[in-house]
Amino acid sequence: MASLARPAEMFDRDREWRALSAFATDPAAGATLGVVSGRRRQGKTFLLRALCQATGGFYFAADEGTDRESLNRLGAVLADHLGAPAPFVFDTWHSAIDALLALGRDRRIPVVIDEFPYLVRANPQLPSIIQNALAPLRAERDTSRTSLLLCGSAMSFMGQLLSGNAPLRGRAGFELVVPTLDHQLAAEFWEVGDLATALKVNAIVGGTPAYRREFARDDSPAGPDDFDPWVLRTVLSPTSPLFREARYLLADEPELHDLGLYHSVLAAIAAGNAQRGGIASYLGRKSGDLAHPLTVLEDCGLIAREPDVFKDNRTTFRIAEPLVTFYHAVMRPIWSDLEHTRDATRLWQRSQRRFAGNVLGPHFEQVCRHWIRHLAPPDLLGDYPNVVGVGTVNDAANRIAHEVDVVAFGLDDDDRRPLIALGEAKWGETMGLGHLDRLRRIRALLAAQNRYGAADARLVCFGGAGFTEELVAAADQDHGVVLVGLADLYRRA
Template sequence: MRFINREEELQILEQEYKKDTSSFVVIYGRRRTGKTTLIEKFIENKEAVYFLATLQNEKLQIESFKNVVSEVLNDDLLKSLTVENWETIFKYIATKVQKKLIIVIDEFQYLAQVNSSIPSIFQSIWDNLLKNKNLMLILCGSLIGLMYKTTLGYTSPLYGRRTAQIKLKPMNFKNFKKFFKSLDNLKLLEFYSVIGGIPRYIEIFDETLDVFENIRRNVLHKNSYLYEEPKFILKEEIKDPITYFSILQVISQGEHKIGKIASKLGMQTQNLTSFIEKLIELDILERKVPITEENPEKSKKGLYFIKDNFFNFWFKYVFPYQNYLETGKYDYVLDKIKSDFHVFESFTFEEIVLEYIYDLDIPFHIYKAGKWWDKDTEIDVVAVGEDSILFGECKYWDSLVGVNVLHQLKEKAKKVDWKKDKRKEYYAVFSKIGFTKELIDLAKKDKSILLFNFQEF
């Protein structure tokens, strides 16, 4: 896998490595985000033990770990020894360490599944054997819920031991672009709308093909890599996926209020809450409120969205049509996708604008940015500063955007009460391909009107 971005994460690891004392780092995040690639890059040219845990018998894993350690330390004596537990190996390591040694246990959550006492065992190992030694321990895992429970949560025996933690997230659009050599922003947006910023998925999509042929080959075909990917990921994290799958399908179809989601599923709202909370914990769902809300946690205007682009695409276009796909009716499903894909990618466009808003030439310092809505009005972009506010409209049209869009935006802005009598207002229009001459001329005269063309991002 090509190594792109992750400079901040590498810097954290290097800082931990350069400490005179020991360090204990937890790396976690959903599958395919490049955690192992990050670790491989970091341990290049360093003395390091890398061990990939599995769900096999614990005794076999102890033996395998012992052999890996003996190879790195070039220690035939250790290799010949019979070792019955983890403590014995780490005690041996502790006596041998002179220069800095990195110990990586990848997919650590599998050890905890094989033996529920593993967090307590590693607590004892850290406290009694490693804490004062010249080494760096890295525990890495992909099952977010289980990694939190075993290493980060308050109830974990390892709680409070870590010296740093890294939650590896999908790439944003800026870094997504770096994976491709020759694509323009419009084609990149098509790809990003489907696969998001997951490095493994990015590698699968072929930039010489259009988005729909990529979807056919890599998502819709029943033997393709991505065909059942969300099923695999969710089934590892949750025991009873049926309700979770139904929630995600309803949200992908456009229902975002918890009451309406519950109604679609024939459930009471209070019975849905625990499922929603679990999906948020797993970083699959997110709750959003209008950006001007003073107390977001208590706001009654919260809406729920699927965070991951591919999950959103899959639950909207693949999951509901698997009966067709299983019988090879790929063209039927692809036609469904083509019929409203432009609308689907327009929502991704709005999210990219919110990502870029902090880097654009806005005439005030932005404190926070997001969307705003009430019962009957929605504003795509609202950015607030100390006493200034920007209202933005995103139009992913194949035609030039004109002054009518600006006028409509100004009308909608009147409904936002934030510092209404003492604020400085700006208006931004974000377009797929450009603006009419009339709107361009108006923006030249009025400095409160800002125009941004996506192809220039």
């Protein structure tokens, strides 16, 4: 099936465009349902508007409002689309959905309802109404070739739309989550050539396209010397939309009722408290009290839960949105000063330790895990990295527990997981033989357990600041030692 012509101004999103094109031009009979979700500012609306423009489809963007107002707006927009002399009047959503299905009587056509959660907030019965409208053997559904696409940014709501006993479960034939750009694509999108600067920019704004185009007005750091001035004139400037964006991200989620509590949980994680006990201690609460807020934040896509690959009962949490990490680690402690100062240079200089330790370091580790899992050369580890995570290994002889930044498992024919790599990631520290010796010690401890086939695991040093000559020489002599620098992390496989 030939894909629709890709808009010239679209950056990347090839996979998403092909998938939407195939869904919107499916030759099969009958109306179909699709769901498109993803965090705000990822370009979902751009994709869907472009799809409708390329196919002559119908696009409707919902607003926050009453049920009656939304029906009136839909009638007006639909009439304008069809060139009708007056707005259509819909008494109920039953007749409105049937009118949308009728758009596809003569040909396959995409029909987009954007910001769908706004409509459901005003009328919780809407998913059930759509379920009934798309029931098998219903004439309005069978004679239509409408490709109905429901889109939304409220991740907790969209994630439940097709799950469990939800009305639309089993009705949708298409589901697309529009992700953020990874660090390689983000560097290309922001047009930052210096790799260290690219990673620092990524640690602040992540891979959200709108942060460059709309929020920063295409302002990118011109080079390493321009990074600090760029931070001051964008994310730390009260006149920039980036300044308050992290706060708005939480306010946009309808499931977050007690914003103070959720901000405090995020602040605890940003301060380095990755386990539930540490978060509880930071908040002065019992560990059991955090089950609900942590689950809600995870459902919203604001935090990620990462089980310890070596300990079934140990879980760490990390913030999934870099701008939220930057806000809580750097901006929130000095928020009042940032709002009122004429020049934030000194405030930014005083925040360098928090930026390096609480933002850059953890972000670099996550980039390394993502790279090993999805972007590394296929032959780097001698096997496909089926599972990549973090782990803790007890060292009883030295009475310490070793934190392992990158742990990669393969997958053999018996569904067992052989350990194929152990890695350590250091952003601002030149890596040397001491780091390699630590990895060798961890490998020996795991090999002694005789559980993971650890004796053959490769040892990977991820160095944001490079490697000593001694470590480079050791890697040259031992093919089981792998050095990964910034150039490797940004090189397309």
